Amino acid sequence: MIQLTGNDLDARALARIAAGAPVALDEAALARVAENRAVIQRILDEGRTVYGINTGFGQFATVVIPPSQLAQLQLNLVRSHAAGVGEPLPQDQTRALMAARINCLLKAHSGIRPEPIRLLAECLNRGVLPVVPSQGSVGASGDLAPLAHMALLLVGEGLAWEGDRHVPGGEALARAGLTPITLEPKEGLALINGTQLITALGNLAAARLMDLIPLADEVAALSLEALRGTRAPYDPRIHKARPHPGQIEVAARMLEILGPTSEIAESHRDCHRVQDAYSLRCIPQVHGVARDALRFAGEILQRELNSATDNPMIFTDTQESRSGGNFHGQYPAFACDLLAIAACDLASISERRQERLVNPAYSDLPAFLTREGGLESGFMMAHVTSAALVSEMKLLAHPACVDTIPTSAGKEDHVSMGPIAARKLWKAVDALEQVLALEARMALEGVRILGMAPAEGLRPLLERLDRACPPWHDRPMYAEISGTADALREHVRQSLA
Known part of the structure; x- marks a missing residue:
């Protein structure tokens, strides 16, 4: 069980919640929530007019609502803002959305009672999940539409998941005893x-990249051996002279994986080649900046996960309400767009290594990694698939956060388009995983064809791939790609265990 306090949730823990881990609410945080709620009651008791409490919203902020209609005002807000469209979020992403909102509310700046937070946590723990359309938010004034669909469940409306089908939210609550x-x-x-x-x-997505970025180093090392590349570019003196942290880390890790030599490396010690292509020689520089991007963007996303993003903000210590703009999604939008660029670049350099593996002009390997060329096509179409994925990723890498369409009658005149950035990022991470699987499978075959022992540090990865992927003879490629991706996921799980 993962305890939510409002202050220390991270990407790994959120991923566990998304996968089904239950949550517990910190009682001290709930006590602060109750104290914060008392500020709202004081505002009402004193008859003050405060935005979001007894006024309309957005363009209607100057409309004062009488006390007898304040409950209807809040219900109308949720109903009218549940305007999402498109495919629903998968249930794991919905669980993450609910947990993130609970954590935000526990910051005790929202003016909410503890009861709605407890109900949201009960829904999460009992698997009563709202159906949340994935489109309809511009990421400023918050993710209003998706969160409104989530909030509808709490009032017994909207739709909820029951297995793979949708049922009325009220029915789902009743069946769970809520x-x-x-x-x-x-x-x-x-x-x-x-x-x-x-x-x-x-x-x-960041949690997945924490696994895929180090995996890319291992896969690249396997390709280096299959392509009979040199370890010389990973000399730490080179990277100390250009001291980017990620670059230094990747160079050190490549030497750790590859060791000083191997049977393959010894076989070409005195070959005629002077330098490798950039896709091998510049692995530390390209993989390294992806690590640094993840570090930078990951910090932003973790801070945002533990931030109060409401408007107006309610301050218990001074008994005040203050309007601001913490709902604006530019920070996480920038982070998501940066990570999509990093994922695309990792896939792009991987595809270039794949080209070298299948093209005999660039290696000592047979065309398309088959000794039966003509009768067999080998990995010809595998490389085409990789090229298609990388091309699509280049579109996904175009930033969403630089776009804005003013909404709410010009009141919301600059928006982040962050949800688009986040959904693009998710697609980019999926594609990167497939591209790395394609490279790993080709590099495995290349090493087999060479028939010599690769670096000792590659043994755990090779053993996993060997069990999943028999030596190649033409067979359905889609199953091979899927099996390789599964093997890589299991390798990562074992590495983290």
Whole structure:
């Protein structure tokens, strides 16, 4: 069980929640939430007019709502803002969205009671998950539409998942023995105002990249051996002279994996080649900046995961409400776009190594890694698949956060388009995983064809691939790619164990 406090949730823990881990609410945080809620009650008791509590929203901020209609105001807000379209978020992403919003509410700046937070956590733990359309948020004023679909469940409306089908939210609550809530002043806004769609998807993608970026080093090392490349470019003196942290780390890791030599390396010690191509020689520089990008973007996404992103913000110590712009998604949007660029570049250099593996003009290997060329096509189409994936990733790498379309009658005149950045990132990470699987499978075959022992540090990866992938003779390639991807995932799991 993962305890949510509002302060220390990270990408790995969020990924565990997405995969099904239950959550517990920190009681001290809930006590602070209750104290913060008292500020709302004081504002109401004093008859003050405060945005989001007893006014309309956005363009209607100057419309004052009488006390008798404040509950209806919050319900109307949630209903009207549940305007999402498109394919629903997968259930694991929905779980992450719910957990991220709970964690935000526990910051105790939202003016919400503890009861809606407890109900949201109960829904998460009992698998009562809202159906949340993936499109409809521009990532400023928060991810209003997705979070409104989530909030509808708490009032017994909207749709919920039941296995693979959708059922009315009220029915799903009743079957779980849960009772819907009646929203009180400020609570509808508190549930929907924030960056949690961008932040949840961004952190889940970052958690995957934490595994894929180091894996790319191992796969590249396997290709280096299959292509009979040199270890010389990884000399630490080279990288100390250009001291980017990621570059230094990757160079050191390549030497750790490859060791000083191997049977393959000894076989070409006195060959005629002077330098390798950039896709081999510049692995530290290209893989390294991806590591640095993940470090930078990951810090942004983790801070955002533990931030209060409401408007207005409620401050318990001074008993005040202050309007601001913490709902604006530019920070996580930038982070997601940067990670999509990093994923694309890792895939791009991987595809270049694959070209060298299948093209006999660039290596000592037979064309398309088959000794039966003509009768067999070998890995011809595998490389085409990789090229197609990388081309699509270049489109996904185009930043979304530089676009803006003003909304809400010009009140929201600069928006982040962060949810688009987050969804693009997710697709890019999926594609990177497939591209690395294609490279690993080709490099495995290249090493087999050479018939010599590769570096000792590659043994765990090779043993995993060997079990999953028999020596190549033409057979359905899709199954080979899928099996290789599965083997790589298991290799990563074992490496982390």
